[in-house]
Every structure is written in C-alpha cells, then in structure tokens.
Amino acid sequence: MSDNTEIKVEGLTHRYDAREGPLLALKDIAFSVPRGRFVGLVGPSGCGKSSLLMMLAGLVVPSEGRITVAGQPVTAPAPDRIGVVFQESSLLPWRTALENVVFPLKLRGLPKAEREGRAAALLDLVGLRGFESRYPHELSGGMKQRVAIARGFCQDPPVLLMDEPFAALDEQTRMTLGDELLRIWDAHRKTVVFVTHGLTEAVYLCDEVIVLSGRPGQILERIEIDLPRPRTWEVMASEAFGQLRERIWSLIRVQQ
Incomplete structure (x- = not known):
C-alpha cells in the first residue's frame, strides 16, 4: 500500500438477508483514497451509499472483500481511527x-x-x-x-465519514455548514468520505466524486473535481462547475 493511501477498498460485495432471499446490495467495489482527500459518494436512492459508509466505519461486515484504513483492516468500529457523523x-x-x-x-x-x-x-x-x-x-x-x-x-481520527449530515437542513443552513466544514477540513486535512444526494453539494465540497449505479451498487465513474480552492460563490457560478454537476447527473439519471 502506498504510504499516502489512507483508505483502500478491495473486492467489496455485500448481500442482505431479505424475505425473498439474499439481496445483492453492492458488487465488486474497489477504490482507494489518498490521505487528506475529500471524496463524495453519490448515486440513486437505494444504491448502497450508506451501507458502504457503514462498512468503512466497521459497523457492518461486508459479505466479501477487504477494507483497510492506514494499512489496518477494518473489522469493527475504531473511533480513534475513524470518526462518523450521521444524518x-x-x-x-x-x-x-x-x-x-x-x-x-x-x-x-x-x-x-x-x-x-x-x-x-x-x-x-x-x-x-x-x-x-x-x-x-x-x-x-x-x-x-x-x-x-x-x-x-x-x-x-485521521478519517471522517459523513452520511448526509446536512440532509435535514434548509438550503441556506446547508451552504453555511458546508463552508464551515471546508474551513475545518482545510485546517485539519482529515481524509473525508461524504455521502450526499445533493450534486451541487458534492461538486462544491469534494476533490473527487465516486458515482454508484443503481442496485447492486457498482462504481460507474470516479470524477475529479478540478476546481480551485477555496471554493467560492464565483467558483459555484462558473461554467466548469455546471459541467461537472451535469456530468454526474447524466450518469445518475439513466439509473433512475
């Protein structure tokens, strides 16, 4: 593992027990996140975003595959290494x-x-x-x-996992807290994995966005958010911002 790799997910597949039999939620998920990077997870409802986050946190054990944080396997919650902020x-x-x-x-x-x-x-x-x-x-x-x-x-903790932490808030408060989060992240440079349904929020906050397919969730594309930091209203109003948001939406739209 590279010294700069904070999170590594290899061959992750997960099935839930359902009344009608095993339900395949995630399939063949593999990615790595360098130290200090802010990564978003987006996808259609029910694609397994939150399930994946819970596996990264050690709260759910995947059916197959391996997750490591700072080179150590994740098999149970480890709050000294992995912090979690819920919706x-x-x-x-x-x-x-x-x-x-x-x-x-x-x-x-x-x-x-x-x-x-x-x-x-x-x-x-x-x-x-x-x-x-x-x-x-x-x-x-x-x-x-x-x-x-x-x-x-x-x-x-070196890693902070966030599961739609602003979803229940009004848009103005979401934007304010998004700015606060970026300010804190810039000061501490934690490795962040951020689940959201908000595509504008994802582009505004993240260095990279991982787009998942509909169930079973698979990685459709990893999109680099090559926009200047600090993120400003001018950045949000730019043509490049709109193009990135549209690119993510075009992937999710066909999954609906």
Missing part, C-alpha cells in the same frame, strides 16, 4: 453541547482538563463559543449538526 445529530438530550463532545473522550479515559479543553476548542472552531452549556433542545438543527461535527473531530 441525525444523535446528541444525548440530557447532556450539554460540551458534554456531548466530551463524551467519546471520557469513554477513552482522557483526563478531564484535557478532554474539556479539546472539546471547547472544537466548539469554538464550529462557531459555538458561548453555547457550551446549552442542551440539544435549546439548539437549532444547524447548531446540533455543528456539535455533531465537533464530536466527530474530537478524537482526532
């Missing part, structure tokens, strides 16, 4: 924003001062200074997702 913020309602971010570090047994200092710095980074003592019911949807992102970063 729902999944915050503990009886804990404050700071306590929610601290929680994974507490489970690891880090000293209180260290874990609270790290959590407070991350909440500041996601724009929530002054909200550390607020409970989830006191936060907006966008603010709760900011807490979830801070929690994903708090253990400092």
